[in-house]
Amino acid sequence: MAPTQQSPLNWDLTKDQIEVTYKRLINEKKTLLDTIAALPLTEATFDSVVLPIARLDNETAAEFGVITFVQHVSTDKELRDASTDAEKALVEFEIECGMREDVFKVVDTVYKATDQSKLSPEDARLLEKTHLDFRRNGLALPKDQLAELRTIKKRLSELSIQFSRNLNEADVELLYTREELDGMPDDFIAGLKTKDEDGVTKYVITTQYPDLFPLLTLATREESRKRMAVAGESKCKENVAILEEAIELRQKAAKLLGYPNHAAFVLEVKMAKTPEKALSFLKDLRNRLAPLGQSELDQFRKYKQEDLARQGQAATNVVVESWDYRYYMNKVKEREYNVDDEAIKQYFSMDNVTTGMLSIYQTVLGLKFVEKKGVSQWHEEARLFEVWDGASDTFMGHFYLDLYPRKGKYGHAACFPIRPGSQLSDDTYSTPVAAMVANFSKPTPNTPSLLKHDEVVTYFHELGHVMHHLCSQTRWARFHGTSTENDFVEAPSQMLENWCWEPKVLRGFSSHYQTKEPIPDALLDSLIKSKNACAGLFNLRQLFFGLFDLTVHTQADGKVDTTKLWRQMRQDISLIQPAPNTWPAASFGHIMGGYDAGYYGYLWSQVFSADMFYSRFRKEGVMDPQTGKDYRFKILHPGGSRDGGDLLRDFLGRDPTIDPFLKSLGLE
Template identity: 35%
Template sequence: MKHFYLSILLSVVVVDLRGAELKTVDDFRAAAAKANAVLTIPDWEQTPEAVDAAMKDAIAKANKALDQIGAQDPGKVTFKSTVVALDDLTYEANLEANKATIIKEANTNAAMRTAAENAVKIFQEWAVSIDYREDVYKALKAFADTHPKLSGEDDKLLLETMRDYRRAGLELSPDKRKEVEQLRKELSKLGTDFDTNIVNAKAPVVFTKAELDGVPESFFASPGVKTGDDAYTVTANVTWQFIAVEENARSEATRKKLYVIHDSLAKDTNVSVLNQMVVLRNKIALRLGYKSWDDYQTETRLAKTAAGAKSYIDNLVAGIQPKFDAEVSTLQKMKAADTNDPNARIGVWDWRYYTNQLNKQKYAVDKEALRVYFPFQKALEGMFNIYQSIFGLKFEKITAPYKWIDDLQLFLVTDSASGEPLGMFYLDMFPREGKFNHFAEFEIIGGKLLPDGKYQRPTVALLCNFPPSSTDKPSLLSHSDVETLFHEFGHALHSIVTRAKYGRFSGTNVPRDFVEAPSQMLQNWVWDKKVLDTFAADYRDPSKKIPAEIIKKMNDAKLANAGVIYRRQFAFASLDLAMHDQHPENGPYDCVAISNPILEKVFLPIDPSTTFVSYFGHLNGYDAGYYGYAWADAIAEDMATVFEKAKDGYLDKQAGSRLRHEIYEQGDSRDVTLSIEKFLGRKQSIEPFLKKIGIGGD
């Protein structure tokens, strides 16, 4: 049964490799070999034809391995010849799919991106089809029926593989099973279309200088913004540009115009696609005996049931209501004073602007002024130094043998104590035409114990869209950008330092409502003066650090705005769960009609012409799972207390070592609840999270 991989503890002989400086990839590979490991730089296809051929070859190879599993005598099957063999072959096939995904999301050539998109569709259809190889299923079931005495991750691999067969419908009659297979194939194709439509959604909006009054002058100097004598083009689909205008433009008409365009991106293509996807998800869930897609998705997660997820979010929505109401009231008074309209209401297009003004006026926190402390390169190097220190790692930059963009960077990661090579990561950090337009970590090569007994070390990529440099200034990050950088690189570390025995269990392949927790915890680092003082400095005069009183006010402002920030997140979670709740099998879906009222009820008034969900990429991948951010946030804040109580706070090496060994290395090799409790040294508590959002604690 194919799966997209998780993590498990593996005993590895640690060899001291510090005797010589490692200068080249070959040096690192040799050092890895001494640790009985394999370090691999991906071999990137460079023509559309090569992309197509590589995917077809990978599938053909995997099919041969499937044939071998299915051809076995049921009386002679073993764990290795069935369950492990399936994990091995799906791991190998995923390597090609992962490369195709990077090409699809990051290559500068449109023909390459199209070829990769087609390759991903071919892979996804194949990945569904192998779940229905009855010969393979019978071989695995024959082994499972022997009731083998397995333990640890071996037992977990068997149980979850057989569970996945049940969830695919292998226990159904042949005709119903075939129907589920076809529905899943249709869904996978639509999911790829949904993602591609988001990437292809472009929305340049031209404003005059007067219409952009309040937007910092540095914005106008950014490449591509000034497009005429009094014409300034804001690209609504470029996140940093959208936020810069929404936070700073004094004109409500400007903010609303840009918001309406942004929240209607991919409207013409994705509304119908999403409606079809939700119909298919509902049909699949019902065919498999679940009440809803929510129930189907949550079964394998920490929430366990749709009711558990919904109750959690509903309780948070209610719990934060008084704080949210008070915050909105404050913002409405500010807008009333601005507009001379005592009945002024805060709309979705207003909240960023007025929270920004509140931060400036009440807390003396100017987000734009803070950018001078966060030049991209210094922030990156500062984060590297912190993570290297607390996690016992070393990052070394090398030249990538192949670059899909000139400023692509490649780094190798080693254990600082032993010198053992642990993996590699690519950095593709700035926006461009045709590129994935958000921020994310992508696995390219996952960690796994190979059939020959060697350990494959991981390779990952970060695809981000930070503000580029201008003619007279380096790339200057907002504080929020720095928070994102620390978060996403946390995912990279989670993948790289894995000790998983099986590909299914390695790295970030953990329950969806836990995967964000370690990275959300790391966001706390950039709110701490001791941490910020290690790297944040005015690029014009590095002797100037962020004053302590400003950092305190930043934290005060964060708490003051927590109601608005979190109600927005809870609104997203609520609309996601509502879209995937119980629904008549043949009843039509109107995802916009379902989601827009929830956005208004849980968050703020919207423009009824907008279609937020058409550009909400999480609905393919985090479907019936966005609640997981809030679920993981509770875990994250609880885990953060381990550092907060440690001798050196967020820079404590002992706490960092515990996080690395109990969380990162483990992945899903054991119940993640056990991993969390081992890291905490106690049972979990939601109190730190409630305190963070201002509805609990002292």
């Protein structure tokens, strides 16, 4: 399966082209499935049934990826809407395909008659997963229940797409005077639009991350932070009803399929296997973290008490609110560790970080990146890179970087696997294409884009997903790259975040954007020491998200008041309550974007990422090419063609353990 160098994807799309493409894709697959369903059972074999379906998925994956990706990045609302409509139609069609009784009858015959020991491991896995997909789609149910399940799944698809569309399109604008923005740095102010209101110049602040996070972290006036927090946590009220309907429908579907709840259905095919195991993990970790989190909260309360006293306000019974969380976390870093995020970011311009990061990935993973210009893009800010194997000079694929916010664009940071790698019908190999989409602060007339350290970590993490996609090589598209168990998929990227805490690595791409001097040792040392600053509260917050997700998806009837439950659990677990009269669950994109009953996976996979880093890279060298080669070929290369647990055992030489993770948090 030698990869063949392919041209970059074409992004010169029209609304009509998107519509024509998705309808053709639906027609091609329907025709194939009709043919397979009509096969006499005596002619049903792996080669005549399972392979043709998988081959068609391989052949059409690129077009599917392109037309459904456009909704996240295009500046043209008509194109975004067309892309959203295409995804809705394709997802609904895939639901229908997965619930065709006539096709399942043929697949079931093949599954029962095939000696899997005579298939290659990946082909055997393909057969196993294809058959399991049909069973999990209810094909063993009576016709009336199957019809009900089909209706539920289509409605869930509609709800998920609408939830995401509402989030992407929602952007609240607030107006602040310069005095109300006390504490905000000059480069932040310089990048803001202004409006005249009653003769007063006011600054426009949005709820997009490049505005939201800095203001909540740096604005000294509590009222200014509160306004922003309330605005951010009260977006998309219509999503509350969408989420609650989805939770109830998921529970109904699970019951129809014979599972006690939606979480049990979801976790069956993950590393954790059962909700009980995931909940036990989270609750054990919560017990370990709670004392640390409480001591950190006491420190926050002390700082806030001092601030209130300086302002002449009563300072008894001080409550740390949600809009105080980032602000006082930053104060801890400044006061206890002498870390000044604003000073640090002067040394991490976007250009330097990008160049340094790409160099690190090339060295560790044995790759070579070549930027391509003058080719079709969806936006002038997007950059395209070719990926080559550094040793053999074999072409491996493409990736895009689209790093700054704009209206209508996807609002978080993520890797989009646009085209999976796979073997085509002519025995050539279709090389993968991925895009990293983010929302870092844009350059201003006076300064380049400057990244805070936590943004550097985010950059490393999401580019890690891109590398997972590019370094994987599988025969079948369904197993490529990040198509692993959801509670394993974050581990490879989380592991690579550790490079952001290595002094030599940071020095390698730090350079003051004006003086060109490297970051001072004292500033760097303070940053490294602050790695576990507020680790208790930070991880309790992650635990809250995971426990909230599992709680709503283990309700017996699926009925849940998400706003009430969110408020109760947020206070109880994270120790900090949400802003009043808000509905933050309406913006919890993960729960409607494929991580339902799966958010626990972020912490679950942290265990594996810590074990990989501390047990191999820390001992053998963070830039050691042999360790990097092992990581690339034992963890990234197989994609989802093998179980995550098997990949870990190959790389570690043993079963993974939680000890390195606990030590990394300073808990043992």
